[in-house]
Amino acid sequence: MRIVAISDSTHSAVDGKKTSLSQPNGGNGARTWTMSDIAEATGVSVKTVSRVVRGETGVGAKARERVSEFIAKVGYHPHLGARSMRQSMRDCIGVVIPARIDEVPVSQQFFTRLFAQLYQTFGLKGKYLCFDMNPYERGPADYARGLWEQRFSGCVLCGPLSTDDTTVHRIHASGAPYIALGRLDSFPECSCATVDYDLAAYQSTEYLIKRGHSRIAMLKGFEGYQPGVERLRGYMRALDAAGLAYDPKLVHSASFGANDLANRTYRLLIESNVTALIDASGAEDAESIRVGCQRAGRIPGRDIELLSWTYTDSAAVLKEACAHMWLPVWEAAVVGLEQFAEWFEGKRQGPIQVVFPPTLYEVVTKGEVQKPQHLFELLG
Amino acid sequence: MRIVAISDSTHSAVDGKKTSLSQPNGGNGARTWTMSDIAEATGVSVKTVSRVVRGETGVGAKARERVSEFIAKVGYHPHLGARSMRQSMRDCIGVVIPARIDEVPVSQQFFTRLFAQLYQTFGLKGKYLCFDMNPYERGPADYARGLWEQRFSGCVLCGPLSTDDTTVHRIHASGAPYIALGRLDSFPECSCATVDYDLAAYQSTEYLIKRGHSRIAMLKGFEGYQPGVERLRGYMRALDAAGLAYDPKLVHSASFGANDLANRTYRLLIESNVTALIDASGAEDAESIRVGCQRAGRIPGRDIELLSWTYTDSAAVLKEACAHMWLPVWEAAVVGLEQFAEWFEGKRQGPIQVVFPPTLYEVVTKGEVQKPQHLFELLG
DNA sequence: CTGTTAGCGCATTCAG
């Protein structure tokens, strides 16, 4: 067991010179060494110490060894704040939430997968991950503040973008590497990795129209966010292509915080002549849909045809549904993160554009998915 | 939609003065403003700008408004590197892994709960969480490097400590607020929030002895880590108290990476005269234990008595077990994190010492827990 | 109430 040597004969000259303000907790702790301390103690110049620390050439073998040993002995580490004033922080990736964390359904599953992926891509290479949880304490905060503050030099926007988001434009304009796990109509150049929700809605609607339905209801999530807009647009396009009129009463938005999915389902199903329902809520909540159907006196497969969206390949949210739309959100994120890592490391240029198409299944192989638990639900 | 105004008549004088090195990606991005830029543009001194930014008194209403507006307009943010040279970083908490992430069983459940808790405690207050994944690329890395580098000024050590850990001593000596989710025999002063595994092992063994067993096997995890040491010590103390001899053949360590739990169980059970088994592996893997029993030709409750450890209140890993030991690891972490937050904010002193006792259940109310999925299993 | 100035620790010229 070796504790940092506080006093050492080699540098008795600098003894008690100053109590650095930047000491962790300004107390009885071990002293914080600076390059000039090291230089003084080892009898070389600051620049030589710098060369050794940064592994540069231009230092004699003897001097290098002496400095290296001393550095190891006292446990010197360069001050990153000081370093960041001369160069950008290329060892820290920001992970920021561009939406209220309790407004969007960040599932436990998705979050831990994302974290594991970030661990593999960056953590294993010794890089830091810096999370900014975007508190929204007094109005929407600037979720990219860590970038402006130079805390990190690139970031992952983890979550859907609000339709009126402007921050992502500023990130883009800054030239910093970034990737949004979601796109934005108003900003097609946006660096992103996501799924084509518009197409998913279009194909869902088209499928049901082909099966003879003309009064198709849709339960959609993400009100106020881009994925919500895309759902509606794709739905309307499909209706339009089939020459059907759009009835706003047939589209409801469900919020994730309140558990009103069953209620929304019920209300949609008692609308006149509704014969089919697209569950594009993203909640993956079979029970609520079932309860809603039951309360409306509808039996799936007989009185009402269901089509539900899932984030899992070949899996169903509702066994009773006639078809299942798979949104490869995770798969897009993986590809996007790989490309982002290359951009961050300077091996490629940005922006990234990964938009995966959805896949419609009629037969499911993996059974029914569980209702996911969301991050904010774990609290108190 | 408003993009940062690049050129503005108010400050045409400083036009094109310099291209700061610290620009995010040194390219076509928007310019990075400094305090002196703001000062020059608004006709005040740097100190006045500083006062406005930091919300200090001593600025006239007119000047304050002018500066505030300009700052908002150009999207100025203080450079944290520069700031960190004068004061410690009190808005960033390090979350570091003091063990190889693939050597210890960080369950998805525990991890997301921890993250949610950190979000609530720090994220909501606008603080950053900086994860260092401790790569171990070339030999064990210094998992507290973020502290030495002044990247953060306090940290949570998330995971068990290695028995030969020395880094935590240095963290302690630095005076920085920290909390280890695990303790260390060799370092009783260590700031920690954990469970008394020694007591859990003692009580488990004692319980089985009282039920008439004298040949008690133990399956333990965390070889090389403190919780592993405590398991063995508690087990041995109980044997000793009852005047029984310790037989090393009756204690096996299971590693988490390899799935050898069933095999270990089998091997323990074919040992001569073993009549009871403590599953202190921490794997919460009922299936492997069952397979091991079956292969050894033992039927739980008849040929062999099982006692399994769980991390969930009133829940069982194995329904067949005669008793269940609950280790309130999570509960200790919550209390510890609260105290850590207060220490970090200067509202109390360290170190923290939260050591929860385990609880033995004979009757279980919440049913059988699922085998947890671990973070590293999500990769690949 | 406001401004001037001296560093913080490091990387980077530019000289030896």
Add this chain to the structure above:
DNA sequence: CTGAATGCGCTAACAG
């Protein structure tokens, strides 16, 4: 191969 000097953006002590 080495070192002295400069400045990054900010805060704080010290003047007005």
